[in-house]
Amino acid sequence: MFLELFYGLRAEGVPLGMQEWLTFVEALGKGLHGCNLLKFYHLARSCLVKSEAFYDAFDRVFLKVFKGVEGSLDDITDSVLDWLKNPKNFPDLTPDQLAELERLSGDDLMRRFLETLAEQTERHDGGGRWVGTGGRSPFGHGGTHPTGIRVGGPGKSRSAMKVAEERKFSDYRTDLTLDIRHTRTALKRLRQLTRNGVATELDVDETIDETCRNAGEIELVFRPPRRNNVRVVLLMDVGGTMDPYFRPVSTLLTALHEERGLQSFESYYFHNCVYDAVFQRASLRRDTAIPTGDLMRRLDSRWKLIVVGDASMHPAELLEPHGCIDPRMTSETPGIAWLQRLVAHFDRVAWLNPDEPRVWDQSDTARIIRRLFPMHHLSVEGVAEAISTLVGARAAPAAKSH
Amino acid sequence: MPARVTNEDFRRFAGTAGYIASEALIDAVNCAVALERPLLIKGEPGTGKTLLARHVASALGMPMESWHIKSTTKAADGLYVYDTVQRLNDSRFGGGDVADIRRYIRFGPLGRVFNAENRHLLLIDEVDKADVEFPNDLLRELDEMRFTVVETGDEIIARERPMVMITSNNEKELPDAFLRRCIFHFIEFPDTTLMRQIIDVHHPNLDAKLLDQVLIKFYWLREQNELRKKPSTSELIDWIAALLRSGMTTAQVEEHIPFLGALLKNEVDTEALQKYDDRQGRYPTSWSDLGPRYNQ
Numbered sequence: 261m262f263l264e265l266f267y268g269l270r271a272e273g274v275p276l277g278m279q280e281w282l283t284f285v286e287a288l289g290k291g292l293h294g295c296n297l298l299k300f301y302h303l304a305r306s307c308l309v310k311s312e313a314f315y316d317a318f319d320r321v322f323l324k325v326f327k328g329v330e331g332s333l334d335d336i337t338d339s340v341l342d343w344l345k346n347p348k349n350f351p352d353l354t355p356d357q358l359a360e361l362e363r364l365s366g367d368d369l370m371r372r373f374l375e376t377l378a379e380q381t382e383r384h385d386g387g388g389r390w391v392g393t394g395g396r397s398p399f400g401h402g403g404t405h406p407t408g409i410r411v412g413g414p415g416k417s418r419s420a421m422k423v424a425e426e427r428k429f430s431d432y433r434t435d436l437t438l439d440i441r442h443t444r445t446a447l448k449r450l451r452q453l454t455r456n457g458v459a460t461e462l463d464v465d466e467t468i469d470e471t472c473r474n475a476g477e478i479e480l481v482f483r484p485p486r487r488n489n490v491r492v493v494l495l496m497d498v499g500g501t502m503d504p505y506f507r508p509v510s511t512l513l514t515a516l517h518e519e520r521g522l523q524s525f526e527s528y529y530f531h532n533c534v535y536d537a538v539f540q541r542a543s544l545r546r547d548t549a550i551p552t553g554d555l556m557r558r559l560d561s562r563w564k565l566i567v568v569g570d571a572s573m574h575p576a577e578l579l580e581p582h583g584c585i586d587p588r589m590t591s592e593t594p595g596i597a598w599l600q601r602l603v604a605h606f607d608r609v610a611w612l613n614p615d616e617p618r619v620w621d622q623s624d625t626a627r628i629i630r631r632l633f634p635m636h637h638l639s640v641e642g643v644a645e646a647i648s649t650l651v652g653a654r655a656a657p658a659a660k661s662h
Numbered sequence: 663m664p665a666r667v668t669n670e671d672f673r674r675f676a677g678t679a680g681y682i683a684s685e686a687l688i689d690a691v692n693c694a695v696a697l698e699r700p701l702l703i704k705g706e707p708g709t710g711k712t713l714l715a716r717h718v719a720s721a722l723g724m725p726m727e728s729w730h731i732k733s734t735t736k737a738a739d740g741l742y743v744y745d746t747v748q749r750l751n752d753s754r755f756g757g758g759d760v761a762d763i764r765r766y767i768r769f770g771p772l773g774r775v776f777n778a779e780n781r782h783l784l785l786i787d788e789v790d791k792a793d794v795e796f797p798n799d800l801l802r803e804l805d806e807m808r809f810t811v812v813e814t815g816d817e818i819i820a821r822e823r824p825m826v827m828i829t830s831n832n833e834k835e836l837p838d839a840f841l842r843r844c845i846f847h848f849i850e851f852p853d854t855t856l857m858r859q860i861i862d863v864h865h866p867n868l869d870a871k872l873l874d875q876v877l878i879k880f881y882w883l884r885e886q887n888e889l890r891k892k893p894s895t896s897e898l899i900d901w902i903a904a905l906l907r908s909g910m911t912t913a914q915v916e917e918h919i920p921f922l923g924a925l926l927k928n929e930v931d932t933e934a935l936q937k938y939d940d941r942q943g944r945y946p947t948s949w950s951d952l953g954p955r956y957n958q
């Protein structure tokens with residue numbers, strides 16, 4: 261039963277290994293669950309789950325694995341509690357008996373508890389098998405069973421199942437929402453620290469070396485502090501099929517704007533595909549147009565490019581000359597050529613697609629663009645992945661399959 | 663520490679008079695105490711993460727040592743700092759025995775806790791402020807509770823294994839290897855019941871009607887998605903203090919939000935609410951205005 265929890269969590273993608281599991285087992289061994297399902301729930305969660313992003317997954321798995329347990333407990337406790345009133349004092353057990361009791365695993369215990377209850381019809385005191393008081397049976401209270409199931413007594417407040425059922429942590433799931441805090445967390449990794457600029461920081465090692473060379477006369481050596489050297493340009497697809505994604509895109513834009521660590525950041529807009537010009541404003545008015553060629557001349561190859569767009573359009577818009585859907589803007593060069601130029605020009609590129617990854621392959625143009633750009637989903641996880649393609653170790657240029 | 667921790671030991675921390683903790687939090691604290699693992703506390707700013715450490719320390723009767731992490735903090739700073747510049751200076755200008763390196767070893771919070779006679783609580787505050795690799799650099803020290811001073815070869819071993827609490831505002835992801843060793847708890851934002859208890863600790867005997875209005879306004883503000891920085895518990899408590907000092911009446915709080923500056927710390931947010939005023943937006947006055955989630 262408990263292993264089901266372990267594998268259930270792993271199947272839900274909760275990062276969980278033997279170390280967490282052993283911690284949990286150790287905690288159970290110390291009786292920290294207090295034989296109370298809510299405590300057990302808290303204990304399991306604090307030992308096994310290490311991020312609030314997975315609290316919701318934990319709730320779901322916990323519900324699935326333990327659903328039956330509590331239901332059956334609730335039905336029976338009322339009558340069982342009567343048997344447990346006025347407990348008898350517990351007898352002394354021989355070490356052998358204690359050892360035998362300790363061998364029972366939680367799994368067996370719960371099963372035997374339910375079986376025993378099903379068979380039991382009256383009150384028992386001081387025995388070794390039935391649910392009762394003062395005995396060495398694992399069930400009941402006032403007894404000496406070390407890992408037993410406590411029935412009744414103090415401590416019960418809110419039910420663990422109720423807590424799990426509320427699922428109030430669903431907001432924290434990272435695969436769903438692109439909330440500003442999570443985005444900022446992800447963007448913090450857009451870092452490449454280099455030393456350049458004015459030397460203002462005391463370099464102790466060099467100072468010592470220089471002082472020694474200087475025969476003990478102190479010689480202070482300064483060096484420039486480490487600064488983030490990442491420059492990012494963001495190109496955003498607006499209008500049409502992108503309208504429903506206004507919120508996540510603007511969240512990303514806000515977060516990038518506020519990311520103080522970046523050396524420089526610029527953002528431009530386009531519709532469906534990048535052609536001769538990109539726009540400074542989302543209105544795509546002609547007077548805010550910047551020729552794409554100028555953009556590439558001004559922003560040298562140290563810049564990193566992030567494109568946000570659903571990459572789905574009519575194939576002609578991507579592949580043919582004069583493909584631009586906007587009649588005011590005709591462009592002899594097909595969109596795909598512009599995209600190829602962008603990829604070739606910038607240091608690293610990434611494409612964030614707000615569509616669900618499973619529908620990407622339904623669009624021919626998205627398939628073609630994925631050959632050029634590493635494509636990631638516009639979610640917290642996807643942004644984090646995209647950032648590692650932008651600053652992490654260089655991966656193979658081929659598009660990553662999802 | 664006895665071989666088997668009984669339930670009574672486990673309930674050692676049960677919140678204190680000055681700090682109201684949820685049951686899940688109490689369980690997590692006690693679990694960390696019993697298993698002697700570091701306790702990692704995450705949560706929105708202003709939910710009392712740092713305060714918790716102080717109260718756990720007083721509840722368990724341990725002295726506390728805090729280590730506030732900044733973006734420039736290195737893991738080694740927590741162990742000890744070898745003050746080379748001082749030694750260099752002394753060697754040049756004469757000032758004590760330069761040959762004795764130990765004079766120039768200054769222990770950091772971790773080093774002091776290890777050297778201490780009795781069991782301490784060590785708070786590593788805002789661990790996410792530091793470099794991404796920072797927590798990894800502390801793994802061995804926190805696991806084995808020992809480190810070596812390279813310059814002198816001295817090995818510092820903790821006499822009493824300290825209880826370690828770590829807080830994080832979630833600005834950076836923490837490394838997996840580090841997380842694996844911790845007991846984790848996320849402080850969720852208090853619901854109205856818990857919030858009433860918390861307020862009662864700070865402002866006892868508050869007028870019930872005023873408290874209702876205060877909470878309605880507060881939770882309403884938190885529901886507004888336009889706000890960049892939602893007000894938190896600590897801001898609420900300050901706000902109530904401001905209301906009480908100025909002698910605001912319930913009616914005044916009912917129709918408007920006075921001293922908005924105590925709740926909203928962002929210019930854009932204040933402007934947003936100003937605009938709401940200009941549009942003659944209505945402020946909620948009863949729990950039913952906030953919708954079914956807040957049925958009292």
